[in-house]
Amino acid sequence: MAFTYYLAAFATVGMLFGSSALMSAHAQSKPTIVFVANGASDFWKAAQAGVKKAQSELPDYKLELQYPDQATVASQNALMDNLVSAGVKGIIVSAVDPKNSTGEFDKLAGQTALFTTDSDAPQTKRIAYIGSSNILAGEQAAEIAKKAMPKGGKCMGFVGLLGADNARERIQGFKQGLAGTGITLVDVRGDDIDQARAKSNVSDTLVADPNVTCLVGFYSYNTPQIYAALKEGGELGKITVVGFDGDPVTLGGVKEGSIAGTVVQQPYEWAYQGMKMIAAYLKGDKSSIPANGLDIIQTKIVDSSNVDAYVAEQKAMQ
Structure with a gap:
């Protein structure tokens, strides 16, 4: 009886151990x-x-x-x-x-x-x-600039990775959207996703070219760094700012009027x-794979008219 009991117990433990091992293996095999x-x-x-x-x-x-x-x-x-x-x-x-x-x-x-x-x-x-579609997003950024600068002006752009397709295409779209207007994009400065450098690029621009009347942040963190540099330099609200994406600083600037608008992605x-x-x-x-290999998720403009609604929408998704 004792032998039978211990044999059964051993078998039960073995089954449990085996089951546990299988479960672990299953988890690892996901x-x-x-x-x-x-x-x-x-x-x-x-x-x-x-x-x-x-x-x-x-x-x-x-x-x-x-x-x-x-x-x-x-x-x-x-x-x-x-x-x-x-x-x-x-x-x-x-x-x-x-x-x-x-x-x-x-x-x-x-x-x-x-x-x-x-x-x-x-x-x-x-x-x-x-x-x-980064080209379309760039064109939407140009729409913000045109609305904010009906008399024209000079823009300086800021971006993380100058060689990345998203950067090149946004810049291309922005230039296309400005065609035939009095607004020009004079240059774009990269920072390799170094936020300290992103801010110093803005500060350097303010000193080097006082004729620049518009600053464009092509990556999500560029606009907050533009905001910070302008605030430190006492220029906030004096220069048109066009942003990309919905960083809280950017959205706050849109709400207070120091940022003309931003193009948000998803x-x-x-x-x-x-x-x-x-x-x-x-x-x-x-x-679900598109025939052309492109599944485009739309971007949109956020400005003072819809910033509160956009913020509420984003909070609901969290």
């Missing part, structure tokens, strides 16, 4: 999909919320958002190489410098399901792009819809 940002910025907090929302609907997957150590091609590529080596099944990435990443992206595309967001790499073997939707698209793709469902 396919992982990673959203890879182009650098550390508060802008990506909304994307993190989108990843979290998608995770609640995709329990059979492990979803993450990760930043490279630095906003450089080398650092971003090293991160993605490590992810693929760890067995990640899908990556959606905001490319730091698409033109100098073609070989790396094509290699990654042969090892994992590779999608892009925010900054596309259309010349590579990525499956699809999910994000804004990184929450990029992450949420992107994760669901990749998960479906990994299951063999390609029906």
Whole structure:
């Protein structure tokens, strides 16, 4: 009897241990999909919320958002190489410098399901792009400038990564939108996603060219740094400011009238819809992949007429 009891107990423990091991193995075997940002910025907090929302609907997957150590091609590529080596099944990435990443992206595309967001790499073997039309966003920024500066003026632009597609296309769209007006974009200064440098670029401009009457922030953190530099220099409200994205400082400036307006994107939707698209793709469902490889999520202008409504909308999504 005792032998039978201990044998049964041992079998029960073995079954429990085996069940636990299987459960652990199952958890570890969940396919992982990673959203890879182009650098550390508060802008990506909304994307993190989108990843979290998608995770609640995709329990059979492990979803993450990760930043490279630095906003450089080398650092971003090293991160993605490590992810693929760890067995990640899908990556959606905001490319730091698409033109100098073609070989790396094509290699990654042969090892994992590779999608892009925010900054596309259309010349590579990525499956699809999910994000804004940056040219259209640039044109919308031009609409803000034209409304605020009917008599014309000189604008200086500020951006993080001059080589990134999102930067080049926003600048292109802004210039296109200004065609035939008295407003010109005289130059654009990059900062490599260094916010201290972003602020000093603005301060240097104010000293070097007093004829500049408009400052344009092409990345999410550029406009808050423009705001800070103008405030320190006693120029806040004297120079037209055009922004990108919905940083709280930017939205506060729009509300108080020191920022003419901002073009907002939807990184929450990029992450949420992107994760669901990749998960479906990994299951063999390609029906959500656009024929042209572009899933465009619209941008919009936020100015004094709708800033309160936009802020309320964003709070409701959190």
